[in-house]
């Protein structure tokens with residue numbers, strides 16, 4: 073493995089060039105407003121475990137507002153940002169990912185999202201609370217300290233993305249022909265569901281310019297949850313792994329969302345859907361800013377193939393576990409580990 077010999081970079085590995093160069097043309101596009109979206113979602117989740125979502129109903133203006141607030145935070149002096157860190161695992165993180173030695177060329181904010189109807193008294197009823205070591209989190213433009221967060225771009229974004237993700241999961245159930253239609257969405261939208269939001273900033277690394285190499289921004293991994301909903305600015309960097317193990321680069325689209333199948337959804341579909349391995353390469357030219365909402369089930373939720381998908385006599389490919397157990401195991405692992413393998417039968 074080639075690494076940059078700069079101690080300040082904590083030996084962050086370089087990333088090889090993806091197949092098809094910067095623009096892979098084969099990312100499935102799902103139009104959420106169309107009848108038949110469910111079948112398209114199912115096909116994409118079986119083939120790549122990944123798709124781009126258009127006509128999703130969320131104004132690009134709202135995405136831009138949250139992006140602008142994230143940029144404002146990341147532009148603060150380092151000493152200010154570090155008052156919200158180090159991420160353990162939540163808070164402000166700089167280059168270190170998780171607690172087991174993974175590193176990448178990025179800085180980020182990681183929050184837990186809890187559904188908390190009592191914390192909100194406003195008419196818009198955002199009903200969210202974010203937890204980010206609240207005592208230490210300073211920038212009130214991102215997370216107001218008033219107790220009710222309804223006016224912030226983050227709250228509005230969360231409300232909108234949750235509604236959209238719920239529609240995606242209902243369409244998915246329709247495409248899978250399973251009843252009730254909320255069989256998947258209720259796992260992700262329950263009041264005890266384990267939601268996380270991540271705001272990432274991948275600064276450019278100018279020394280790489282002209283070298284035709286990229287630095288690891290976020291190393292290869294699968295997401296442990298049900299689905300992840302990603303939006304980024306128009307800077308490239310996201311790559312996904314195809315079935316044959318080759319890497320392709322996802323053309324950015326700041327007006328669209330990208331949806332990943334996570335490990336739990338692979339298990340819920342008994343391996344029919346593919347939890348996609350993905351990574352982010354930091355480039356030498358342009359900063360990348362992304363925001364990702366990870367939809368996890370409630371901690372006590374048993375994760376096993378949905379009975380509606382199991383024909384007579386069909387066996388589960390996985391041992392039973394709860395989301396709480398899986399998450400605990402995930403936090404003991406390294407980023408690139410195959411976390412599902414220990415739960416395979």
Ligand code: GA4
Nearest residue numbers: 161169170171174295296402403405406407
């Ligand atoms: C990958 C998906 C999400 O970004 C995340 C990550 C988490 C973290 O950054 O704290 C983990 C990683 C992710 C899986 C293995 C463990 C935990 C870093 C790591 C090495 C927030 C998540 O839920 O799992």
